[in-house]
Amino acid sequence: xxxxxxxxxxxxxxxxxxxxxxxxxxxxxxxxxxxxxxxxxxxxxxxxxxxxxxxxxxxxxxxxxxxxxxxxxxxxxxxxxxxxxxxxxxxxxxxxxxxxxxxxxxxxxxxxxxxxxxxxxxxxxxxxxxxxxxxxxxxxxxxxxxxxxxxxxxxxxxxxxxxxxxxxxxxxxxxxxxxxxxxxxxxxxxxxxxxxxxxxxxxxxxxxxxxxxxxxxxxxxxxxxxxxxxxxxxxxxxxxxxxxxxxxxxxxxxxxxxxxxxxxxxxxxxxxxxxxxxxxxxxxxxxxxxxxxxxxxxxxxxxxxxxxxxxxxxxxxxxxxxxxxxxxxxxxxxxxxxxxxxxxxxxxxxxxxxxxxxxxxxxxxxxxxxxxxxxxxxxxxxxxxxxxxxxxxxxxxxxxxxxxxxxxxxxxxxxxxxxxxxxxxxxxxxxxxxxxxxxxxxxxxxxxxxxxxxxxxxxxxxxxxxxxxxxxxxxxxxxxxxxxxxxxxxxxxxxxxxxxxxxxxxxxxxxxxxxxxxxxxxxxxxxxxxxxxxxxxxxxxxxxxxxxxxxxxxxxxxxxxxxxxxxxxxxxxxxxxxxxxxxxxxxxxxxxxx
Numbered sequence: 125x126x127x128x129x130x131x132x133x134x135x136x137x138x139x140x141x142x143x144x145x146x147x148x149x150x151x152x153x154x155x156x157x158x159x160x161x162x163x164x165x166x167x168x169x170x171x172x173x174x175x176x177x178x179x180x181x182x183x184x185x186x187x188x189x190x191x192x193x194x195x196x197x198x199x200x201x202x203x204x205x206x207x208x209x210x211x212x213x214x215x216x217x218x219x220x221x222x223x224x225x226x227x228x229x230x231x232x233x234x235x236x237x238x239x240x241x242x243x244x245x246x247x248x249x250x251x252x253x254x255x256x257x258x259x260x261x262x263x264x265x266x267x268x269x270x271x272x273x274x275x276x277x278x279x280x281x282x283x284x285x286x287x288x289x290x291x292x293x294x295x296x297x298x299x300x301x302x303x304x305x306x307x308x309x310x311x312x313x314x315x316x317x318x319x320x321x322x323x324x325x326x327x328x329x330x331x332x333x334x335x336x337x338x339x340x341x342x343x344x345x346x347x348x349x350x351x352x353x354x355x356x357x358x359x360x361x362x363x364x365x366x367x368x369x370x371x372x373x374x375x376x377x378x379x380x381x382x383x384x385x386x387x388x389x390x391x392x393x394x395x396x397x398x399x400x401x402x403x404x405x406x407x408x409x410x411x412x413x414x415x416x417x418x419x420x421x422x423x424x425x426x427x428x429x430x431x432x433x434x435x436x437x438x439x440x441x442x443x444x445x446x447x448x449x450x451x452x453x454x455x456x457x458x459x460x461x462x463x464x465x466x467x468x469x470x471x472x473x474x475x476x477x478x479x480x481x482x483x484x485x486x487x488x489x490x491x492x493x494x495x496x497x498x499x500x501x502x503x504x505x506x507x508x509x510x511x512x513x514x515x516x517x518x519x520x521x522x523x524x525x526x527x528x529x530x531x532x533x534x535x536x537x538x539x540x541x542x543x544x545x546x547x548x549x550x551x552x553x554x555x556x557x558x559x560x561x562x563x564x565x566x567x568x569x570x571x572x573x574x575x576x577x578x579x580x581x582x583x584x585x586x587x588x589x590x591x592x593x594x595x596x597x598x599x600x601x602x603x604x605x606x607x608x609x610x611x612x613x614x615x616x617x618x619x620x621x622x623x624x625x626x627x628x629x630x631x632x633x634x635x636x637x638x639x640x641x642x643x644x645x646x647x648x649x650x651x652x653x654x655x656x657x658x659x660x661x662x663x664x665x666x667x668x669x670x671x672x673x674x675x676x677x678x679x680x681x682x683x684x685x686x687x688x689x690x691x692x693x694x695x696x697x698x699x700x701x702x703x704x705x706x707x708x709x710x711x712x713x714x715x716x717x718x
Contacts, residue, residue, distance in 0.1 A: 152179030261286030276651030411640035
């Protein structure tokens, strides 16, 4: 190969920065007239430059050639861009070895895992699958791991012991945990529970001044929420750089980082570049569609699993493509409760059909007819423009089923669901002495339930309870106080991480439209420590839109038991909504008034 272009390019000033898509670097001339010479130089080195706005994109599989060309080009690296390149180049050298080691550990079980952890003490109390996970976390060649075990199998304790093992081996000395806001204090409690005062722990919470103070305190373990990852990304990045090569990142409930277009996902991806190891924890990584897992893997492996993979937009078509990439290249573990906790009690699901009350039914049918008229008078282009307002009216139908007074002026009946709850709670709490969890999607419903059942001293946990201490106290009361017989919550606020196994009965007064929140909520009572069979009771108004919503979410729940089979539901179109509305209109007229 001729070296002439390299010689010509020796003095060419250029700059390098990470592409906005975070799947390449862009090399740009600092003088426009030098663009042709830069292209020739990169091509001669085998870097396969692709034209881009203002420069040339270089893909990860050509980063070695880029570095070869950088010996001849005067490249000014933007912040983080050189580390971005070297992270991927290093992983490309180690990935196959890491993948082989992971497969051997999973196949060999506890015996193989224990052999690799012979220098680590204190693992006797862990379950077999947890020891395997700790060993997988500490594979020397691996950049991290996707820990996708089902909820309630102990992902938190695995992470704590994995960090402890890496510290013992002097491979890391700092841990940053990003978690949902409600889970930040729980991480501190769990670390103290399992490791006592071994580590200096800090929660990065409060106002900006308090967060900066926590960061400056030089903790061994720092826990904060996703919002802080966005608002204080620069400060966190600088802190991680001080631990270069010895920082570890954990992303808890990582389905919150499934969308690359979200600010939190991009911030996490950039923070990850400063960490030697990264781990994502999630029992429901693909709650809506198989595409949801892609960004979670990217956080761990810099795109090694899905880089260069053409994923169809269609969910059914994407499923085998994503499954094949995960099976071929993905660094992940997946353990299901039925396999690793065989003594865990059974789950039963009961749908309770309810007839809408007379006033409730009239209001529902009027709202349904208005929606039908709206959909019939809207073409596809107008539908696309107005979809938020149309879906809001679609949601209002669900609200009429649950809490009519919030949308019907002067509503005076007792709604069908409160009447049903009267019987269920009387039977469970008064006659049976059972604690009960009631889930509701609507704030007005939660207000009404808490007020109506004051005699059961309800603990409330939803968006109206913003103080972390108040939320923790609500859980403590329900778990420890024998007079607190009712826990009333929204799955969006309380669906992740909480343990509510003092109850074996959960009633869904209304359904969360977010499948991940719903799936998480199921495991609040069905988890380690539960010794009785659990019952889920779903209150569903017959002849209403709730029938379809229940069937959709039940189908997703069944599919999501196996990560690789969770294909999600088709996004609503004008035709789908209109057809369903017409079907419901016909059905509701077949349901007699109570």
